[in-house]
Amino acid sequence: MNQRLDVVLTNNLEQMSRSQIKKIFDKGNVLLDNQPIKASYQSKFDDEITIFIEDEVKYDLEPIDLGIEVIYEDDDVAVINKPQGLVVHPSVSFKEKTLINGIKFLFNDQLSTLNGDLRPGIVHRIDKDTSGLLMIAKNDFAHEELVKQLQVHSIKRVYEAICYGEFKETSGTISAPIGRDEINRLKMAVTDTGKTAVTHFSILERFNGFTFVQCELETGRTHQIRVHMSYINHPLVGDVTYGPKKAIGQTGQYLHAKEIGFNHPRTGEFMSFTKERPENFNTYLEKLRDEN
Structure with a gap:
């Protein structure tokens, strides 16, 4: 049964008073899907709630x-x-x-x-x-x-990534719900109780054992591209959380938010911006090209 979120928190955060919890809501420090939420929100079982406690x-x-x-x-x-x-x-x-x-x-x-x-x-x-x-x-x-x-989901978000493995497809769509990992709560995972997550991908370049991929987000779940690529057995190179524990090339995934497009909030005009990959990303791409 749904219940007001402030009531749920009061009942579960015994170390905090109702007035302390109200202050957290007032400061915008209770988030659902990374957006501030009101105390009156009717909480659901599978909601992913983030709370920032500043006072301490x-x-x-x-x-x-x-x-x-x-x-x-x-x-x-x-x-x-x-x-x-x-x-x-x-x-x-x-x-x-x-x-x-x-x-x-x-x-x-x-x-x-x-x-x-x-x-x-x-x-x-x-x-x-x-x-x-x-x-x-x-x-x-x-x-x-x-x-x-x-x-x-009207904002355009395009990423580039280097993945392990060789894709059979030239393009595709991954539609698999993402939620908190049931074993390791610090990670996200594809799970039946997760929220809808859709990633479109296309192949930019192929190498022996690796693939350079473009991904476009339809939704924007936490770690979405990293989780989805790992789910189809093509984790991102450098991602020790969702891929091999020994990173190749660097510690930290080769993932770059290349393009973003949105309607200007005041004029409504569609605006699109791009930014080329950083130097270390290009250096690793050149290394893969030299080895092929």
Whole structure:
């Protein structure tokens, strides 16, 4: 039976009072599918809820020049190129400098507040070891409009990846629900109780034992491409979480968010941006080409 989420948390987080839980909701620090949710939300059994508890931990959110490349910027939205190895926002398990420090340096206080104090301007995320394009909302109106587009899967997100193995197909679609791994809760997995997840792929280049692949997201689940490629027995090279434990080439998956397209939140005009792969990605591609 569905129940208000604040009631569920009050009943299960015995160390916290109802007033403390209310403050967490008020700050936008209770998330469903990476988006803030209201206390009145009727929770379901398979919901993936993330809670950020700020009171006990001090985070360094000072503006820092991290050399983040700005691809596009106007009064409502920006598109930036996140380098590989940089975490998007701080959390209980990670308190070092993050992309938040970099975008606060770039955009000062011109960032949306809907995702709370720890994630200003953040509309969506990519993993620490994934490079490439991210949208940044510079006000709450833009943030709300971009989230609506994410919810109806109208935002175009194209990635490039290097996978283990040789594909028989030239293209295909992986439609397999993704949820929290039942054994290792730090991982995601294809599971019957997961949420709908769809990835379209096409082959860019073939090598002996490896394949260079383009992936386009229809949905945007946590670790979606990494999980889906591992599910079809073609995990990403460098991904020690969903692939071989001994990384080849580097620690961290060869995955790059190459293209993002969306309707401008205020004008409605469709905008598309691309960013070429980072140098280390190209270096490994050249190595594979030389070996073939």
